[in-house]
Amino acid sequence: MPELTYREAVRDALSRAMREDDDVFIMGEDIAEMGGSMGVTQGMLDEFGAERVRNTPISEMAIVGTGIGAAMQGMRPVVEIMYQDFLTLSMEQLVNQAAKHRTMSGGQLKVPLTIRTQGGAGWSPGAQHAQQFESWFVHVPGLKVVFPSTPEDVRGLLWSAIYDDNPVVFFEHRLLYPLKGEVPDELEPIPFGKARIMREGADVTVIAIGRMVPEALQAAEEAEALGISVEVLDPRTLLPLDEEAIIASVQKTNRCVTAHEAVTRGGFGAELTAVVQHGAFDHLDAPIERVGAKFGPLAFAPAMEQWAVPHAADVLEAVKRTVARA
Amino acid sequence: MATEVKLPRLGQGMESGTIVKWLKGEGDAVKKREPLYELDTDKVTQEVEAEADGVLLKILIDSGEVDVGKTVAFIGAEGESLSDADAPESDRRGDEQTEETEEPAVEEEDEAETEGSSAPAMDDERRRGQEAAAATAAAASPNLDSGEARIKASPLARRLAREKGIEISELSGSGPEGRIVAEDVERFEIAAPAATPIAAAVGEVEEIQLTSTRKTIARRLTEAWQAPVFQLTISADMTRANELRERLVERLAEGETKPTVSDLLTKVAAAALVRHPAVNAHFTGESIRRFPVAHVGIAVAAPNGLVVPVLRDADRRTIQELAAARADVVTRARGGKLQRADLEDGTFTISNLGMYGIEQFVAVLNPPQAAILAVGATVETPVAREGGVVVRPLMSLTLTCDHRAIDGADGAEFLRTVKELLEEPALAL
16 A cells, blocks of 8 residues: 655645646645645645646635636636644635525535645634634534544545535644555545544543544553553544444443644534433433633744643643542 | 542552541641541551641541541531532442432432433433432532432443443442443442341341451452361470470569560460471462561450451560560450551461460461461370370370472471470470
């Protein structure tokens, strides 16, 4: 099996779709000559030309809006929002337009649009370039929300996003781009709504997304040395959510920790917690613990940034609390 | 706000302890690190120190067995009264302590538990009951047993208890803040006696409540009994060993402890153990751990039951040093003053019943140690020597070996060395 970085895996999915299908094109700020601010689309201009690898003006509202229009006209556009912080500027198009047209038209229209974006702390980008907003979009009916954590998953899920007939907000994490991992020779689409058990365990389930998946796996290693067996589950798609797998896991382990880099308050962990308490209420032996960033705008100062966002150590502490004795 | 005094976990695996007596009374001033009460754990009795300065406001549990983490008293400021917020829930197993004011609320809690359909009505009822209880309590301040009667239990623990027909109120919680967790239900189920009523017998039956030490002995020996063991027996001629002991006693300085045959044996066994590390070992289930030094445990009959204090580095100490160390731990064992550290890290155990005239016996393993030596009395015995019969002081030694860790030949070689060293003690040097 070949090994790709997370960044290469994104590019591979885009390129394969564009080779096979003329309806697929990409659009975003500086994605052509520059290859994207994170280098994801490097080389694609040369292969596919300026018609299909399109630079846009600095207007997120226009980027998403034109994407919606193209999608409704039968294309399968993949638009890039350079930082997910800038999704705020496209909210009207995403929430009121992209998410609504299919139902409001009684199914006569569909919006097969993929909105790729990235973000995350860990390299000192400050308060406006490092936020994690996945939970905002999980609250909007009509959207789908994906947040893969491995090269294999990002490739297979991006393919599925492109070929989904609904708008998909596709989150990538800045710190995951250099992460390497094996991928199948042939691109295998990964269906939405299927969680992946990243590691099996018996004592506590950690439901982690994005960067917190590798952090949770590290915490699980450390917990094992303490005699605590940790199961790590990555839902991979937040909307739709594989509630069945999550509930089954917690019913097995009787304890649950949620982990994401976004601030804890109102974060996706709250939704996971609600799912777990309802589906596994009689199986819970400890309060569900939530791990997330501290509730404040991120500082530029690296030490303060590292203090604010969660790491493996925070997951481990939460795991220990769930199995704690007074 | 008063500080809760919670029963501490003094060692790995400790789940409960028995409060023997309080060293401070209610109203006494206490300083941080000052001894507060005596606690009997599964291993030792020791003094527990206060964790805060102030006044001992209230002792909740005067004596008896308490789970780890339970609030046993409050320390606060002089003149401070305890609010309901400080009052812990009913959380103690065993002895009576629930005040009458609490009972109505508890019963309603139980009904609410079983009759889910009428829950909202019961909730109101319960709230009223609690308010009434709280009001009564406020009048009779300070009353710590009143207040919130809701029993904290995890949903899983509640479901398991329901399925097993166990009343949640019968359980005591080991989770954070005394929460009942699944493990508590499982442990209760194991501990609960079979409910077979036996007709009252004629005459007085003395029922002795198990102390923590006794329970630990029961549990550990039951575990040990499951190990596949074999025994090896040998007799040693103690003529020279006795001579050596007499010589040591003669040269004793003022105030020094008189060495006994047991001390000699400890020294000899330790010397043999470092020569035969296969026997100086732990069997952990995952691995066999062989030790380069011999920490020899000696079984001591203490008032609360058997304890095995450890004489550390026995192979590197003189007989005189071992005698002094032995005298110290035996005295403290009989007075219930051993510390946990006195009982830890043993690599081998010697059990000597010779002083009772027992000629030979088999000792039960002291896990995770892989072997234990049972020592009988030294008996004048006719022995055949060079075609004639002579009388010699013989002592029997029976080695019990965990066959998972030790093979017959290893045990036999060790025992042969012990015999040789007892018969020719100079070789132990």
